[in-house]
Structure formats: structure tokens, C-alpha cells
Amino acid sequence: MTKPIYILNGPNLNRLGKREPEIYGKTTLSDIEQYCRDEAKVVPIEFRQSNSEAQLIDWIHEAIDSGSGIVINPAAFTFTSIAILDALKMFSGPIIELHISNIHKREPYYHHSYVSKVATAVIAGLGAEGYRIATRSMMTLIK
Numbered sequence: 001m002t003k004p005i006y007i008l009n010g011p012n013l014n015r016l017g018k019r020e021p022e023i024y025g026k027t028t029l030s031d032i033e034q035y036c037r038d039e040a041k042v043v044p045i046e047f048r049q050s051n052s053e054a055q056l057i058d059w060i061h062e063a064i065d066s067g068s069g070i071v072i073n074p075a076a077f078t079f080t081s082i083a084i085l086d087a088l089k090m091f092s093g094p095i096i097e098l099h100i101s102n103i104h105k106r107e108p109y110y111h112h113s114y115v116s117k118v119a120t121a122v123i124a125g126l127g128a129e130g131y132r133i134a135t136r137s138m139m140t141l142i143k
């Protein structure tokens, strides 16, 4: 039985499609979940979102025990959370850091990612399509 790919989403991403469509597009997180499931086909996906740092860390621990790969859009925790970095360091499989927007084109406080220190790859600026690409790439990485 293939171990699941964890696709974890951080704070405010549950509001996607509802504001700032010029930056984040009009696609909702539930549309994105469907893109990932369609792309993954028979590979199981654990698609989760939380506004809580502690919850995200608990899910990373779950992935350490039961997951094959982690795709993570940590949202604002990207730039602040050494706790998420520490949790990801314990994961032995591939990690894809994902951002809908190109964080490097934005304000300076979006330029330094802690998560990039442990990411196998980083995707930024491809909009919701980035999730489809991340899912496809993760399936290659876990083979």
C-alpha cells in the first residue's frame, strides 16, 4: 500500500478565492484539493489546512510516521516558524515548499523562508497550478 503524500496548508489559505484575487487568483482551496487528487490518481493524498502552527506541526509528525512526501504551503509561518523548520528536519522523505504567489516579487518580509532550508524543491508564482505541478513532481520524487 502506497504511503500518502501530505499536502499541508497554513494560515488564511482556507479563504482562498474570496479576496485579493489579483495576487492569489479565484480558485478556492477545495478546487485545489480536487486538482491534487485528480493528479495523484491512485496515490493517496492527505490534504489539510490549519490556521494553527501547533496543528501543522502535529500533521508533520504524522507525515514523519506515515507519509511518503510533504508538499507544504506554510503561508505566513514560512517566514517566522523555526518550530515548523525543526519538525520538517525530522522528515526523511522529499519536501516541496509551495507558494501561490512569487514571494520574491513581494514585500521584503516575504523574502526569507525558513522552510527553504530543508525543502527539496520550491515552487512559487504559478498560482493554483503550482499544486498540480507539486503533486506530479512529488509522485516522481517518491518512486
Ligand code: CA2
Pocket: 011, 012, 013, 014, 015, 016, 017, 018, 019, 020, 024, 073, 074, 075, 076, 078, 098, 099, 100, 101, 102, 103, 110
Ligand atoms: O503565495 C502564497 O501561497 C503564500 O504562501 C500565501 C501567504 C503569504 O503569507 C505568503 O507570503 C505567500 C498568505 C496567504 C493569505 O491567504 C489568503 C487567502 C485568501 C485571500 C488572500 C490571502
